[in-house]
Amino acid sequence: MTDSSPSARLWRDNSGTIQLLGLCPMLAVTTSVVDALGLALATLLTLLFSATAVSLLRHALPPETRLVATVMIIAGGVTFIDFALAAYLPDLHRTVGLFVPLIVTNCAILARTESFATRHPPWPALQDAWWTGLGFAWVLLSLGAIRELLGNASLFVGAERLLGESARDWHWQGEQAWVVLAILPPGAFFVLALLVVLQRALSR
Amino acid sequence: MASLSKAPLLLSAITLSIAAGLALWQSLLAERMHAAKDAYTARLQAQVLPDSGAFIAQRPLDAFSTARDYTQGSVIRSTTPRGYSGEIVLLIGTTPSGHIRALRVLSHRETPGLGDRFARDQGQWYAQFEHHTTATLALSRDGGSIDAMSGATVTSRAIVEQARTALERWHTPIDTHD
DSSP states (O other), X not given: OOOOOHHIIIIITOTTXXXXXXXXXXXXXXXXXXXXXXHHHHHHHHHXXXXXXXXXXXXXXXXXXXXXXXXXXXXXXXXXXXXXXXXXXXXXXXXXXXXXGGGGGOHHHHHHHHHTGXXXXXXXXXXXXXXXXXXXXXXXXXXXXXXXXXXXXXXXXXXXXXXXXXXGGGOXXXXXXSOGGGGSHHHHHHHHHHHHHHHHHHHO | OHHHHHHHHXXXXXXXXXXXXXXXXXHHXXXXXXHHHHHHHHHHHHHHSTTBOOOEEEETTEEEEEBTTSSSOEEEEEEEEXXXXXXXXXXXXXXXXXXXXXEEEEEOOOOTTXXXXXXXXXXXXXXXXXXOOTTTOSBGGGTSSBOOOTTOHHHHHHHHHHHHHHHHHHTSTTOOOO
């Protein structure tokens, strides 16, 4: 849990596929690549913000209250990002907005800030947050891509919601969805299980 | 014990500074958030009826606006509580003869990826509503000609039935387009 090397955060101890943390947002928003990317960025920002803040306060916080303070700081960071999304990316906010407040309950963030940022200076904590966030992001993006491809026969639909009007034509739309189940809530579990199996197989 | 007595103070300080920061952040962004919401309403309104003016509250539950010269039709804003997970607000553009010009969902809380596909299929689902009147508005499984979004019948039916109700209410004889 205290290994902050990029290889551990991205692959060996990946918070998504290995530790299976943050399942709720991970499974709920990965119905399209664009939504997954939006939530991945919001999660990354939250991680960076809370790791820095908690690390700076680590000497001032007594162990008994550390957890409460950590949750509060994460909740504050998430609300900042939620407001910013509503103001600057309203189209994206309309689709992932429901899940942004849920980032607070993402245990991947709580686990890293609690187990790493509370014990290390800001710079290492920031790096750890960065790699944890990227590790979570690739899992979200893979899930989003596989589910959108199988369940909706498309990729990058709605890119303009995240990247502006010029991205409207970036998406690809096929004829017929192959496995509609993939985009339904149970499909999220199946696709995640596939990813986990795949990663284990590759790690052998 | 020293650390325990310090804890409440510290926690209060953290809470207060976060709250103050958020209040400041919100007040900085409030104008943008409102503008974004208004811009979205205006965008959808232009899609269902170009050149329609501001909304005028006229009847309970519905609000409507009309095209400037009153000959092109009206925009009805109508809310149904029968969505799969809460209210769905519709914007319906109508022709003077009572046909639907176009229909859009203004806000909803339907299941992402499933019940919100009307917003993700480049307008294909919405297009089914064009030219319908109250007489022909129904899901195909209810004897009409509108195909439900697969796996989201509740959402589809809520929208179709509210569209019919809204049209009925709007085009009853007590109408005065002025």
